[in-house]
Amino acid sequence: MEKKVEIYSRSNCSYCVMAINFFDQKGIKYEVYNADDPAVFNEMLERNPSARTVPQIFIDDSLVGGYTDLIETYSE
Numbered sequence: 001m002e003k004k005v006e007i008y009s010r011s012n013c014s015y016c017v018m019a020i021n022f023f024d025q026k027g028i029k030y031e032v033y034n035a036d037d038p039a040v041f042n043e044m045l046e047r048n049p050s051a052r053t054v055p056q057i058f059i060d061d062s063l064v065g066g067y068t069d070l071i072e073t074y075s076e
Contacts, residue, residue: 005030
């Protein structure tokens with residue numbers, strides 16, 4: 001069963017690119033939301049009020065956190 005992966009990203013964010021590359025290398029599909037858009041940014045903050053950085057990554061609607069959290073949790 002495929003997991004639902006969502007990434008809140010901003011332009012010129014190297015950690016966002018690294019997170020996307022991580023999922024690409026694993027062959028995992030994901031949805032990217034551009035947090036440069038104020039409405040998307042506000043949605044991200046509603047989902048994680050303590051978010052201070054991007055990316056904010058959610059897997060099956062559960063918060064993973066940022067890129068470092070992703071690697072700590074899911075690296076082999």
